[in-house]
Amino acid sequence: MFLISGTESECCGCGACVEVCPTNCISFAENNETFLFPKIDLSKCVSCKKCENVCPFNKPRENKITPKSIFFGVHKNKETVFKSSSGGAFSSVGKILLKDGYTVCGVKWNGLKVVNSFADNEKDFEKFRKSKYILSDTNRCFSKIKNMLSQGEKVLFVSTPCQVEALKNFLTKPSENLFTIDLVCHGGPGQKLFDIYIEETEKTHKNKIKEYSFRNKEPLKGRINTRSAKITFENGKEIITDAKKDPFLRAYYSRLFFRKSCLKCPFANLNRPGDITLGDGWGAEKTDNRLNPETGVSLIIINSDKGEKLLERIYKEGNMELFPISESEATAGNSALLHPTPRHRNREKFFENLKKGFYPSIKKYSKSPFFKRLYTKATRIIRKK
Numbered sequence: 001m002f003l004i005s006g007t008e009s010e011c012c013g014c015g016a017c018v019e020v021c022p023t024n025c026i027s028f029a030e031n032n033e034t035f036l037f038p039k040i041d042l043s044k045c046v047s048c049k050k051c052e053n054v055c056p057f058n059k060p061r062e063n064k065i066t067p068k069s070i071f072f073g074v075h076k077n078k079e080t081v082f083k084s085s086s087g088g089a090f091s092s093v094g095k096i097l098l099k100d101g102y103t104v105c106g107v108k109w110n111g112l113k114v115v116n117s118f119a120d121n122e123k124d125f126e127k128f129r130k131s132k133y134i135l136s137d138t139n140r141c142f143s144k145i146k147n148m149l150s151q152g153e154k155v156l157f158v159s160t161p162c163q164v165e166a167l168k169n170f171l172t173k174p175s176e177n178l179f180t181i182d183l184v185c186h187g188g189p190g191q192k193l194f195d196i197y198i199e200e201t202e203k204t205h206k207n208k209i210k211e212y213s214f215r216n217k218e219p220l221k222g223r224i225n226t227r228s229a230k231i232t233f234e235n236g237k238e239i240i241t242d243a244k245k246d247p248f249l250r251a252y253y254s255r256l257f258f259r260k261s262c263l264k265c266p267f268a269n270l271n272r273p274g275d276i277t278l279g280d281g282w283g284a285e286k287t288d289n290r291l292n293p294e295t296g297v298s299l300i301i302i303n304s305d306k307g308e309k310l311l312e313r314i315y316k317e318g319n320m321e322l323f324p325i326s327e328s329e330a331t332a333g334n335s336a337l338l339h340p341t342p343r344h345r346n347r348e349k350f351f352e353n354l355k356k357g358f359y360p361s362i363k364k365y366s367k368s369p370f371f372k373r374l375y376t377k378a379t380r381i382i383r384k385k
């Protein structure tokens, strides 16, 4: 654990230690890569070890859970799929639980900041749709959930597996009123990197950015590109950009600037902390040619008895078309279920050069290795012929 070892790969920045500390002696400070890490004011520490016990990186994860069943799924409502990152499974599950009186804690945009937040109605729930590929500010949500559960309220928590594990540690004992969804997760950059990118993009376009949306599904030249994003400027101008043109997307999809914890992630396997796991159905077209991951297919993994009960409801009222699959079909297209994201060979160089600007550092360091570029160029020429 980072607070004991000082090893940066042992902290995802979930903030559970900051929230749990009874003397408020932990605060966040930025490291030289712009990521936030907890720092203890030892003069106020009473050695209660609560920060150690809550940390999702403190205990080695034993292989205790194996999936009960796994599916590819697509929401039957096309608009829902369009407004979702994958096949809309989160909307299906979330709306069943909203109807049952659950308050949903998910992740939304607050302007251009990515934060955990609460919704008890459909309007607020909509804001959680679509992945924001930036590690979120948990916004002291763990204590709020603990309070709600202690008052008999029902809560659905959906986030990255490290945050789900942190919440479960924070609560110390299981609660019948808590339902958890973890996302398949290969990692992400921090908010500060996105802020720097936004600042430079606004300067380039001489225009303020109002909204940013990953996983844009509006077709560009007749084709949906899942690696595209939509930027809306304050003067109303909209652009759709992709990993070839946009430095943030290029760095994200080449996995250049991820937090160190993501490169050693203990959750990159099928031993999941959530009652169910949701992700992308990459490779689903090989299972059934009616499925198209570009328009959106969900991967749904059922991990617990609670998850199994919910599965019955999804079948009856979830509006999802479900396709049972095997473990190997689930993992074939999704390496985040098999191993952590490998370190990009230029990761450290990128951070060392960040002071010279986000755009120039990306341009210099996110390039693929020479032989891969040569191969891509050659295959393009052959295809043209």
Ligand SMILES: Cc1cc2nc3c(=O)[nH]c(=O)nc-3n(C[C@H](O)[C@H](O)[C@H](O)COP(=O)(O)OP(=O)(O)OC[C@H]3O[C@@H](n4cnc5c(N)ncnc54)[C@H](O)[C@@H]3O)c2cc1C
Pocket (backbone or CB within 6 Å): 083, 084, 085, 086, 087, 088, 089, 090, 091, 105, 106, 107, 108, 114, 128, 129, 130, 131, 132, 133, 134, 135, 136, 158, 159, 160, 183, 184, 185, 186, 187, 188, 278, 279, 280, 281, 298, 299, 334, 336
């Ligand atoms: C950082 C990150 C990395 C991911 N990596 C992978 C991957 O490698 N492979 C894969 O199959 N799937 C990955 N996913 C999950 C995938 O992108 C979709 O979120 C998931 O399939 C759900 O899609 P949906 O259509 O069911 O729901 P949607 O309607 O798109 O809902 C998105 C859900 O994600 C939550 N969310 C959004 N942003 C964040 C965030 N920053 N942190 C935590 N929760 C967030 C929202 O609260 C909502 O519940 C990743 C998600 C994130 C946030």
Ligand code: SF4
Pocket (backbone or CB within 6 Å): 020, 021, 022, 023, 024, 025, 026, 040, 044, 045, 046, 047, 048, 049, 050, 051, 052
């Ligand atoms: S040991 Fe207790 S008092 Fe000290 S930093 Fe951790 S939580 Fe705070």
Ligand code: SF4
Pocket (backbone or CB within 6 Å): 001, 002, 003, 010, 011, 012, 013, 014, 015, 016, 017, 018, 038, 051, 054, 055, 056, 057, 166
């Ligand atoms: S992973 Fe979370 S709980 Fe552990 S040290 Fe980092 S911020 Fe604290």
Ligand code: SF4
Pocket (backbone or CB within 6 Å): 012, 135, 160, 161, 162, 163, 185, 186, 187, 188, 259, 261, 262, 263, 265, 266, 267
């Ligand atoms: S890759 Fe692992 S450590 Fe990083 S955000 Fe995802 S679950 Fe957390």
